[in-house]
Amino acid sequence: MxxxxxxxxxxxxxxxxxxxxxxxxxxxxxxxxxxxxxxxxxxxxxxxxxxxxxxxxxxxxxxxxxxxxxxxxxxxxxxxxxxxxxxxxxxxxxxxxxxxxxxxxxxxxxxxxxxxxxxxxxxxxxxxxxxxxxxxxxxxxxxxxxxxxxxxxTSWYASNQAVYKQVSANEIGEVRKMVAHDGHQGPKEIGCSPQFLSWLTDPKKNGAGALFDFGCYGANLMTWLMNGSAPEAVYAVTRQIKPTIYPNVDDDATIVLDYPAATGIIEASWNWPYNIKDWEVFGKNGYLQAVDPDQLRARKNGEMNYTIEKLPAPAQPYRDYVAYVSAVVRGQLDPGNDLSSLQNNLIVVKILAAARQSAREGRKIYLK
CATH class of the missing domain: 3.40.50.720 (NAD(P)-binding Rossmann-like Domain)
Incomplete structure (x- = not known):
């Protein structure tokens, strides 16, 4: 005993x-x-x-x-x-x-x-x-x-993780273009709480409107896929489609990222008829789409049809942020250039700030 x-x-x-x-x-x-x-x-x-x-x-x-x-x-x-x-x-x-x-x-x-x-x-x-x-x-x-x-x-989507693994394994060749769609009908329309809505629609407290709220997802994923490299330049257009509802911030944004050999397009909106978070990646030899959290759509060179694969939940600690944070702070995992890492997210903020400046000034912004 x-x-x-x-x-x-x-x-x-x-x-x-x-x-x-x-x-x-x-x-x-x-x-x-x-x-x-x-x-x-x-x-x-x-x-x-x-x-x-x-x-x-x-x-x-x-x-x-x-x-x-x-x-x-x-x-x-x-x-x-x-x-x-x-x-x-x-x-x-x-x-x-x-x-x-x-x-x-x-x-x-x-x-x-x-x-x-x-x-x-x-x-x-x-x-x-x-x-x-x-x-x-x-x-x-x-x-x-x-x-x-x-x-x-989106860090915990099995589909996004599958896209990253296949691109890293060179299964679709060199990446040429990435497109991220992220948005919904609008925070007020979907019933966000008054406390959340009050600062989400404040340009100083949120950073912008849909540009920051949803543009960050695509910037995060593209920085990850580009192995932590920032784009050379950023160009963005924002709109106020519903100024009576969101008078102080944009509610729709399109951001274009210039990389040396690839282009990233981020479409962020509070004006879509349904919730969407998907990610398309076009490679030299194939195409991948993370349709939703657990569906991967793919088509390779020479194939006539798309395949759609239903994916199992990711292995821990990549299933949710509580498991991931626990693993990191307890010394079991190094975040490296993961989607949650500081290295990645500093670049995300640089992209969003450049996009905000680009939309305001109507010109392409070159990152230092």
Whole structure:
């Protein structure tokens, strides 16, 4: 009995040394998370992980009393979990990661609070609203040796991962063109919460309208497929198709990315008749389309018809952001140039900022 206890203690200590966190059952313990903001509607996906016991919420920062009461009541959260200031929370709680679910413009302040205390951060896409903020985030992460990860829904699509693997294996030859379609009917039209809508349609808090909200997906995927290389130039056109609904921001954007041997086209909109997130890649010898999360459409040279493959769910930790973030912050995975990595997402912000400038000035913007 004593030998078994000693052995178990040794194993747990060794696992902790390696960066693993184990529960009493031997499974990985829930990820200890603090939430910076509740106004981004993607927080409700995180709360599903909480209900399943996959994350342990150690603290929440939110100043809106309506949201505070809503989350307390809906998810049976104790009053003691709630704070009005992130610095105060971090003095009292020890999360493995702070997840930011507030305005995009607030991402830098979250990192500024967390980095000196060596607390990792995850933000919802995009990383920042300006290149200056993004570069400051990168600098803080490097200085204090923390991870700052960016979450995109499309990172966990089996179809996107299959496209990347086939292109990397040279199955369709050199990439010539990429096209990403990302959008829906509009945030108000699909019923986004008032708190989310208030900053999503604010050009300073969001960065732009559909240009930032949906343009970031294509920029993220294309940077990944181009092995972390930025385009040489960016050209964009934005429109206000529904100015009475979205008077302060664009609601439709088309972005063209110039690479040395390829072209990327990003179509982002709040004006489509249905939700869409797909990705087409044209190679010298074939074509691939990530139709939706689990369908891959393909056609190779000499073939008369397309094939459509239904894909299984990705292997962990690439199935969802909780598993991925857990693996990274616990030392089991190096993000490298992954879709969530800082390296990738700094380039994404540079693309979006150049697209915003291009649309405003009506000219192509060359990246340094």
């Amino acid at each position: 004593k030998l078994s206890l000693l052995l178990r203690t040794a194993l747990l200590s060794f696992a902790a040394f390696l960066g693993f966190s184990l529960s009493a059952s031997g499974r990985q313990a829930p990820l200890k998370v603090a939430l910076a903001g509740l106004s981004h509607d993607h927080v409700y996906l995180l709360m599903q992980h909480y209900k399943k016991g996959e994350v342990a919420i150690v603290g929440i920062v939110e100043s809106d009393p309506v949201l505070v009461e809503k989350f307390k009541k809906t998810y049976h959260l104790a009053d003691t979990l709630f704070y009005k200031d992130l610095s105060v929370l971090l003095r009292n709680r020890k999360p493995e990661v702070v997840m930011a679910f507030g305005p995009n413009v607030a991402h830098l302040s979250v990192v500024e609070a967390c980095a000196p205390l060596h607390v990792n951060v995850m933000v919802e896409k995009p990383l920042a609203t300006t290149v200056k903020d993004a570069e400051r985030i990168v600098s803080l992460a490097k200085q204090h040796h923390i991870y700052v990860l960016t979450d995109y829904e």
